[in-house]
Amino acid sequence: MTEIVVAILAIALALVLVSVLLPVAERLRIPHTVLLAVLGIALGVTGAWLVGETERFGLLGDFFEGLTAVGVSPAAFLYIFLPPLLFTAGLTIDVRRLFDEMSAVLLLAIVAVFVCIGVVGGVVHAVTGIDIFVCLLLGAIVSTTDPAAVIGILREVGAPKRLSILAEGEALFNDAAAIATFTILIDVLVHHIVPDAAAPGLDFLREFVGGIMLGIVLAHVALFIVTRLGGSITGLASVTVGLAYVAYILGDQYLHVSGVVAVVVAALTLATLGPTRLQPHQWEALRHTWHQLEFWANSLIFLLAAIVAVRVLAGIRWWHLVAVAALYIAAFGARALVLFGLLPVLEFFGRVQPVDRRYKTMIVWGGLRGAVTVALALVAYGNDRLPQDVRDFVAIIATLFVLATLFINAPTLRPLMRFFRLNELDETDKALRDRVLLLSWASVAAQVRDVAKVYGADADIAQRLPHLEAGDAAMSAGGDIALPMDKRIAYGLRTLCARERELYLWRFGQQSISRHIATMLVVDADRLIDQVQTDGVAGYALALQQDVMLDRGFRIALWLHQTFGLERPLADRLADRFETLLVERSVMHELIDFNRADMADLLGEPVADKLHALLDERLQGIDGALKALSLQYGDYADTIRAQHLQRIAIRLESAEYDRQRRNFAISQEVYRDLQHALQERRAEAARRPPLRLGLKLTAMVERVPLFAGLAAGEVSAVGRLLRARVVLPGQKIVTRGERGDAMYFIAAGVAQVKLAMGDVELGEGAFFGEVALLEHKPRNADVVAKGVCHLLRLDARDFRRLLAARPDMRQEIESVAAQRRG
Incomplete structure (x- = not known):
């Protein structure tokens, strides 16, 4: 053979x-x-x-x-198996949540890698006397982590999702940092040249930045190609496989930048842009394909590496065990130093949310080493340019360390979880379990009685079932759940947040919303869940406040528009915001119904009333934001609403076709033809209309009561004097003590006047800033936007011209100013 x-x-x-x-x-x-x-x-x-x-x-x-x-050579391990492992990790991570936790991820990934390299190198050198650069190379090899086990534990115990993101992000980026450092240290050992202090850092920076740029460019090229493949899933998978390997080889061999970083960034770019440019079924098929490739790569690299490791470990000596023990203590000590020493600094300055010490301990102990560590060890072992004793030392110690983490840390993760009682239900969960059990028994009892009638059985048979009888007795006694009010409310909020997340996913599955909008909404819902888990009602309020505050990208887009007149970034952000608000409004109504139907029985009427008040307050905020946007972009608002209704109609029509097909009323051929026609209409309804940022000053002027009596021609004349301005939540509009150069009219939104006796809110139609212009004095108060505000600005020169031309307006403005002075 x-x-x-x-x-x-x-x-x-x-x-x-x-x-x-x-x-x-x-x-x-x-x-x-x-x-x-x-x-x-x-x-x-x-x-x-x-x-x-x-x-x-x-x-x-x-x-x-x-x-x-x-016969896979050690060097081939990286080129064959590493791209699928890296690309899958980047493709499947929640990119938006990753950017939310980027400060902590970079600490755990980049900083922790260098801490691990330094601590491991120093400790192993001190214990064994081996050359420091060899020990640093060993530190680079073992600084990569395999997060699969600890992620599984965190998800199992219901830990906040952001902890899983931290573990995934750490593994994703520390592979890149470790391999880049590994390459630099190999060159140092091969050429026997000790670089100056700055050279390794500059090399690392060049390779890292170059890899980022290469990954972004190649990902955009791949997206350009796949969007022109006519929906072919096999073509899509083939192009992305080519993307992963081309990024790695092109970066590593031709451009001499980090191929690892290029693969990771290409995957992250595809994960960010792909969902909005591919059909949902294409994206799911792509993720499934890469999960399969990752499974094959991870499995084969472990098998083949373990087989090679048997030959490597044949040369083991007793002092190797001492070195492994030193390495084990140093590696996990460095990890603990980062999580318990450096991460609290970020927590103190508010860069990351606090992490429970028990979860920190789980993340430290869950720092297993896996396929990437084994591959790097074998690459070093197979490098003929390195001395044989260096190759043997690095391969033996790294392999033993991987085995130690797999046979010591991995089996003890669950006992550690039990030690911290992370697997036990707290008093809230226990009380809710008992309540749900009784509610379920009562519901089942009623259904069993109905079934007994159908079968002609005696209803007493159902009544005599012991657990159903107990459920009836408990419900008839009218008992309430044995939990304090605040814990019931917090649990209710977590339930509502989880329900909100599922409703967004359901709408996406029904193709009522795009993946881009669904991703934004689900990420916000996940953030909401984490905040409620951490801080209860206060966390819910804080998360909603942060949700109302427009993000950094929105502010940058607004600055680009105001400074350079660039419309596209701001138009895209406004369109996203309008669609998300529209979907949130629909979901809030469903949550209100869900709360009244389910939460009242589970948690009690008082809790349901409190939850209803919170949902209603949130709904009013959404309505206010929609109103502000609709005022300025009314035509676009009407188009988007009509488009959403069209998507709902298409979904209902598709469901009707499905029903007819299940009932054999139509043939498969007819069903296929109907669905094909429906798909064309669905694609048309999914195309977002362009949003024009041209300000409709006429509509905004007419919303101000001061100008209500103006004729159409006069409105246009006044409009030529006014300039529209959008201000964001928390943004200061005027500052106390500054010279007054304009007055403002609120076309939509709410502004707060900060006075010594307390804040005063000004709503739609109000104006401010007139006192400084009338009296030629500095501003006497700060005015801050409470939400997104649409203002009309009237400069001082035009203010004087307007008052001279319209004595009636002058009289009203002076009257309001006199009241405010009084």
């Missing part, structure tokens, strides 16, 4: 074996990678024992001969 045939046989059987291990890992509740390592070592030992004897064992012998024939 030829070598290529046995190699293919070996890979095929290996994939079967690693797949069989999945349910075993699930049953034993340990990470899959632990079993992969065990299997790989077992195969390596067995293969070594069968050397020269494979022909005697038939198919089994050919399998082990094929594993040897695969």
Whole structure:
């Protein structure tokens, strides 16, 4: 049998074996990678024992001969297996949440990598006396982490989602930083040249920035290609596979920048832009394809590396165990230093939300090492330019360290979780469990009685079922849930937030909203859930306040428009905001109904009333924001509303076709034809109309009572004197003590006047700033926008011209000014 045939046989059987291990890992509740390592070592030992004897064992012998024939060189590990691992991690992470937690992610990824390299290098050098640069190389190899196990634990115990984002983001970026540093240290050891202090930093910066630029460019090229493939899922998958490998090889071999960074950034760019440029089914198919590729790459790299590791570990000596112990203490000590020493600094300055010490401990202990560490160790081992003793030392120590994390840390993660009681229900969950149980029993009892009638059975049979009888008795007693009011309200808010998230996803699944809008809304809902989990009602209010405050991107777009006249960024932001507000308004009405129907029974009427008040307050805020936008962009608002109604009509029509098909009223051919026509209309309804930023001054002027009596020609004349201005929540409009150069009319929104005796709110139609102009004095108060405000600005010169031309307006303005002075 030829070598290529046995190699293919070996890979095929290996994939079967690693797949069989999945349910075993699930049953034993340990990470899959632990079993992969065990299997790989077992195969390596067995293969070594069968050397020269494979022909005697038939198919089994050919399998082990094929594993040897695969012959993947250590250097090839990175080029074959690393791109799928990196690309999948970047493609599947929640990019918006990642940017929310970027300060903490960069701390855990970039800073922690260098801390780990420095601490590991220093400790291992002190213990073993090995050259410091060799020890630093070892530190770079072991600084990469595999977050799969700890992420699974965090999700299982219901930890805030942002902790999973921290773990995923850390693994994503520390791979890039570690591999870039690994490359630099290899060059130092090969050329025996110690660079000056700045050179490694500059090299790292050049490779990192170059990799970012390359990844962005290639991702945009790939998107340009895939959007012209006519919806082909196979073509889409092929282009993205090419993107991952081209980014890595082009960066690493041709442009001499970080190929790892290029792959990660390309994946993140695709994850950011792809959902808005691809159909939902295309995007889901792409993610599924990459999950499959990642599984194959991760499984095969562990198996093949473990087989090679058996040969590497044959040269182990007792002092290697001392070195591994020192490495183990140093690596996890460095990790603890970052999480318990540096992360609190970011928490103190408000850059990240506080993290519970128990979760910090879980993240420290969950810093397992996986496929990337093994691959780097084997690359160093296979580098003929390095001295043999350096290659052996690095490969043996790194391999033993990976095995130590897999066989010590991984199996003890769950006991640690139980030690911290993260797996136990708190008093809130226990009380709610009991309440839900009773409600369910009562509901089931009523249904069983109805079923008993259908079967002609005695209703007493159902009544005698013990748990149903207990449920009836408890409900008839009218008992309330045994929890304090504040905890019930906090739980109700978490339930409503989770329900809100599901409603957004449901609308996306029904193609009522685009993936872009759905992603924005789901990210906001996740942030809301995290805040409520951390701070209860206060967290809910804070999150809503942050949601109303327009983000940095919106402010930059507004600045670009006001400074350079660039319309497109601001138009896109305004269009996004309008659509999200419209969807939020619809969801709020559903949540109000859900709260009244479900929360009252579960948590009690007083809690439902409080939750209703919170939802109603939020709904009023949404209505106010929509009103402000509709005032200035009325035509666009009407178009978007009509478009949403059209999408709903298409969804209902599609559901009717599905019903007719299930009832065999129409054939498959007819159904396909109807759905095809519907898809064309759906694509048309999904196209966002252009938003023109031209200010409709006439409409805004007419909303100000002072100008209500003007004729059409006079409105136009006044409009030529006014300039429209948009101010954001919290933005100062006028400042106390400054010279008055204009007065302002509020066309939409609310502004707060900051006075010594307290704040005064001015709403739609009000004006301010006139006193400073009339008396030629400095401003006597700060005025700040409470929400998004649409203002009409009247400069001092035009103010005097207007008052001279319109004595009636002068009289009214002076009257208001006199009242304010009084």
